[in-house]
Amino acid sequence: QVQLVESGGGLVQPGGSLRLSCAASGFTLDEYTVAWFRQAPGKEREAVSSISSTDGTTYYADSVKGRFTISRDNAKNILYLQMNNLKPEDTGIYYCAAVAQDGGYLLMWYDYQYWGQGTQVTVSS
DSSP states (O other): OOEEEEEOOEEEOTTOOEEEEEEEESSOGGGSEEEEEEEOTTSOOEEEEEEOTTTOOEEEOTTTTTTEEEEEETTTTEEEEEEOSOOGGGOEEEEEEEEOOSSSOOOOGGGOSEEOOOEEEEEOO
16 A cells, blocks of 8 residues: 655744655655645645656755755655755645656646645744
């Protein structure tokens, strides 16, 4: 049974850091294209970062470039999102997602097969 479980969200002040984790089970993470999405109240779910299943190429939304880093621990089968210098506009529910495809990163939510339950990130003073 394929399962993704996120953790690491919380309340943080502007300028602070959080590391999100997404533990995968039922499949091997590095054989899938994976991504982090976020959804703010009243807004569409948007891709924050993604890793290609083929060559590990990464994508970052312009709004998070230089502040967020996506990575995988293949031995532990865990996907991470390190978030530094957080801003209030980073607030939202963060989801990890995975799809079994042999290709580059994907940026649309409907391209993904499997989703975690989401973890809330709130950036506020």
